[in-house]
Amino acid sequence: MTKTSRAACRGADSLIVMRKAAGINESTYVQMSESCIIGAKRMPLNPADDPAVIDNVKEDSSMRRRFVIEAVMVATYGQLLVPSRPVDYIIPYSTIMELYDMKEGPEPVMDDPDDDRHVKQKIGELIEFFAEPLNKKKIERALQVPWRESSPLLLNDNVSFIVIHAIDNAQYGETFDPIETEQILTAMKYQVPLLTDQLELQDRIIEAEVPVQVFDIEDFEYAVEVGTEADWEPSRDL
Secondary structure (H helix, E strand, O other): OOHHHOOOOOEOOOHHHHHHHOOOOHHHHHHHHHOEEEOOEEEOOOHHHOHHHHHHHHHHOOEEEEEEOOHHHHHHOEHHHOOOOOEEEEEEHHHHHHHHHHHHOOOOOOOOHHHHHHHHHHHHHHHHHHHOHHHHHHHHHHOOOOOOEOOOEEEEOOEEEEEEOOOOOOOOOOOOOHHHHHHHHHHHHHOOOEEEOOHHHHHHHHHOOOOOOEEEHHHHHHHHHHOOHHHEEEOOOO
């Protein structure tokens, strides 16, 4: 992520505030992550055990939009935490590791000093979120096998993160760096759009005729609203 490509952090002030605003405390968060929550009903982890539950799931399950994104985008752009429809962000694990360097490193993330301090604070909160015991356990399970995805990490009713153990196979090594390649391969594997604020990356994807759909962060709400039917995935058991 280049510092010149980042806009000021907007929208929700804090991951913690977002969870509190949704009425999710730590104990409730754990329960929700271990169960399938359908509306106001608390469903068993395995709905197949109860035929009556299946009908409820079919009737009440919401459709979630999915995007591949690097972790720092979530800390930089607050509007990503308050989408108009439910969203799953698929995040390559390597971009989570980048957060530590961005938070502690001397290189600014943003050009403006005030914006830089603010975004680095949000990066710290995001690191804490991924380090929470339940989330950490889910991520560690995903890291056991290449291209394994974690169980959803629930932030609020409309936002969850799925961490993927992506592997750079140098398929696009001459055109894209390893982090960019992992994002592209992840988008190809899951056949979902890639969301980025880097116009230069978008141009290179188009010029290289990479078979992925890419949206600019500024078009986020449009991307959420106009996704084709193939882009939508039924809500997964949380």
